[in-house]
Amino acid sequence: MFVQFFYRLRERGVPVTPTSFLRLQKALALGLIGSVDDFYTAARAILVKSERYFDTYDQVFAHHFKGATLEEITDVDLTDIAKALLEEWLKRPKEMAEALGLDEKQLAQYTPEELIRYFLDRLKEQKEAHHGGDRWIGTGGTSPVGHSGSHPGGMRVGGASRNKSAVKVAMERRYRDYSQEGPLTELQMGEALKRLRRMIPYGPRDVVNVDKTIRETMRNGGEISIVFDRRLTDRLKVILMIDNGGWSMDPYIEIVQTLFNYARSQFKDLKIYYFHNTLYGRVWLDPQRHLRPEAVEEFTRRDPDTRLIMVGDAAMAPYELMGANGSLYVGQKESRSSEERLKFLARIFRHAVWLNPQAEAGWGYTWTIEAIGKIFPMFELTLDGLEKAVQHLMKRH
């Protein structure tokens, strides 16, 4: 039974090692685990090494030890429920009234907004998950309220988790917020970008260099002569170029903003430039891309060790990238194509990446993404993508 559980976890992508599984056996052998509840906590502590997998663990556990069905990873939105609720209400006011514990007349007085409010309040009162009954909000039951086939634990109502059986706790899926699909926060971004730094001696000489001190003292015939060094400080130069124009970047504003905020607070030597869709003759220091332009040629004068991070969805019409006069703006005469400009930048800065907020799965459908991906190594703007990008930026070449 446990072996099956182990393989089930692996199948669902939780990296469980055989060693840790043996350790769990040892814990069982030592008599440390007396109940399913104990098993739930102990097995999780021993087998699962990241809160990102806690949610999957909960699902597998619930499935394995209760036979609760593993749900497809679809999210039930409260608004969806609210919508379904309204539809239901319009169709069968009588049943609705019963389910909510009101009589029909009362119900008729509610406006749709009030009804949803009431419904949500009820949801919060409901302390335990409810399945298959004929009242309340639950799954697969005959209750008219709720989303058919959806998992109530997914909504994170209730919250009180003490004094419940492990299977029930597992079914609550308390950790779904930590699972990998969640949005990228500034904190996570910070973790990923932390590696992006280069320590060089800087500042006053205030650290004793023991080796040199000993050598100097010997040279001095035993007369002590202490040698001081500078401390190591982070002096990495970073240039961030952000595509802030056009509706195609709109859905990603928040995530780019997060990256921007983090970068501004963390990197000591950071320049931020803006462009629209792709680069032409110049980039701008002001977000309106109007007042403070800087010619791309000027970048040859920068330290070639600077890390260049481009952020954009790289989606545009092919001629914008390839045409010598591809710029969207009238009056902006160009002698070289944007592709050439990008190649030019990639030649100046050895350490450069392109971060794309669009999911990698969709890249194949846009021609320009592929074309730009050949010039700059392209990474997804997600936790994993950022980590890979940082690895690439810190590589010696």
Place this chain on the structure above:
Amino acid sequence: MNPVGEPSRFRGAAKYILDDELAKIVNVSIALEMPLLLKGEPGTGKTMLAHAIAESLAMPLIALNVKSSMKLLDALYQYDTLTRLNDSRFGDSKRDVSNIGEYIRMGKIGQAFVSDCRTVLLIDEIDKADTDFQDDMLDVLDQMQFDIMEIDKTVTAKNRPVIIITSNAKKDLSDPFLGRCNFHHIAFPDPEMMRMILNVHFPNLSEGLAKACLFTFYRLREFRGIEKKPATRELINWVRALQADPDFDLKTVENGEIPYLGVLFKKSVDLSLAIQQAGRARR
């Protein structure tokens, strides 16, 4: 000393509220002699747990606060070359300059190893150090011994310490590291739990004030755009501030006003955002 057959059990300490789940995990880890890795938001009591374990098992606590520049050797031992150099030059100390052993000082891990009784070893904020440090340290903790190169001596742990490691990182630590630890993620306490925590710190807190404070506190945590959300420590300080204010009236909090916002929000950006949103909520 406790033989393995009869492990000392951990049940929580006076100033620390322990949930059942965590207590089980701590006990399993002690019995399996595995380090326990704790992750979670700041303010969920990761560091406090180690203190509480030490207190309840009556073992001394040795805390190693990891810094980004730290090398593993610093945590094991230090060879105080400068003092030795000084002694050899001036020779006015009682130490024997020809004996290097007299210039070896134990680091925190070293101290835990040579201690005569079993200790709780807290390795705080391991994520600050680089990966090599982490992996090498786990080797040492696995084998329970390390070598002092200068005097060619092996230090072996007299008693295997109870090891608690904390990490603030959202990012995972390396696989070999994780493979050797038990893991737990401490979720942010829910209001009920928080109420118990408040009770421990303020035995005479009135029900009304506690309720109003908790309500406001959890509302504040939901404000948008806040970089550093107020945590347990901020809540406790805030309640303390409210209690210290002689003019404080419970009604103000109940009416949605929030005095001493600065106690809860430490960053100026957060504070101004909070003031904005608090103002909007009241209207």
